[in-house]
Amino acid sequence: xxxxxxxxxxxxxxxxxxxxxxxxxxxxxxxxxxxxxxxxxxxxxxxxxxxxxxxxxxxxxxxxxxxxxxxxxxxxxxxxxxxxxxxxxxxxxxxxxxxxxxxxxxxxxxxxxxxxxxxxxxxxxxxxxxxxxxxxxxxxxxxxxxxxxxxxxxxxxxxxxxxxxxxxxxxxxxxxxxxxxxxxxxxxxxxxxxxxxxxxxxxxxxxxxxxxxxxxxxxxxxxxxxxxxxxxxxxxxxxxxxxxxxxxxxxxxxxxxxxxxxx
Numbered sequence: 192x193x194x195x196x197x198x199x200x201x202x203x204x205x206x207x208x209x210x211x212x213x214x215x216x217x218x219x220x221x222x223x224x225x226x227x228x229x230x231x232x233x234x235x236x237x238x239x240x241x242x243x244x245x246x247x248x249x250x251x252x253x254x255x256x257x258x259x260x261x262x263x264x265x266x267x268x269x270x271x272x273x274x275x276x277x278x279x280x281x282x283x284x285x286x287x288x289x290x291x292x293x294x295x296x297x298x299x300x301x302x303x304x305x306x307x308x309x310x311x312x313x314x315x316x317x318x319x320x321x322x323x324x325x326x327x328x329x330x331x332x333x334x335x336x337x338x339x340x341x342x343x344x345x346x347x348x349x350x351x352x353x354x355x356x357x358x359x360x361x362x363x364x365x366x367x368x369x370x371x372x373x374x375x376x377x378x379x380x381x382x383x384x385x386x387x388x389x390x391x392x393x394x395x396x397x398x399x400x401x402x403x404x405x406x407x408x409x410x411x412x413x414x415x416x417x418x419x420x421x422x423x424x425x426x427x428x429x430x431x432x433x434x435x436x437x438x439x440x441x442x443x444x445x446x447x448x449x450x451x452x453x454x
Contacts, residue, residue, distance in 0.1 A: 255268075263367070275377070279443065281374070282449075283372055298355075316349050324342075354379065380398040396437065417452065425446050427447035428443075
């Protein structure tokens with residue numbers, strides 16, 4: 192564990208050093224003699240955008256495509272292949288039942304991610320305006336982005352929110368150990384907006400205790416009038432500490448609740 196932590200620290204340092212070195216090389220070779228100090232800041236912004244949204248995601252995609260397994264390991268993926276939020280919920284039932292369950296429990300269905308909804312999200316976050324159906328970023332499972340997402344906004348500010356993504360499982364697909372579920376979910380709590388330590392991109396930063404958020408979701412069902420049965424499989428995965436695709440620390444006890452609406 193200590194060796195892995197040391198390797199992660201070295202990797203993060205080298206990534207940061209690469210960003211600084213790349214920006215310095217571009218500056219010295221192309222712009223040093225033609226820019227005045229008053230407009231240097233614009234160059235820094237351009238280098239940051241180029242590095243964070245083009246160069247580093249491309250490198251990550253090359254590396255993760257080669258070294259990470261392309262099968263279910265209980266984690267979602269980011270668009271550039273980094274391990275994302277852990278899978279910590281399972282649901283047995285139809286899409287209509289899943290949607291009704293969350294709506295009855297006071298959740299809002301998140302809008303699809305688009306240019307319009309993204310701009311709305313940015314302005315709402317900057318000016319602290321309520322946006323209870325704000326989109327969530329795309330995470331991937333079974334080689335596709337989430338099929339559904341739900342959220343609960345905190346204090347009418349989209350910077351902070353409870354949210355959960357769901358992916359429908361493939362036909363005749365079974366979880367490790369032989370259990371079946373129609374939907375798998377990843378519930379996390381957005382505590383603020385910040386920068387990813389892996390890419391430098393602007394993103395939501397999540398609370399590290401994802402088990403607390405998993406249990407929060409289950410408690411909202413208990414407080415609603417919807418009758419559900421919940422079977423918690425303890426130690427479905429080994430408990431671990433790690434980081435998600437934005438570099439946020441996470442830890443979990445590995446339990447996986449299986450949720451089913453009582454008819």
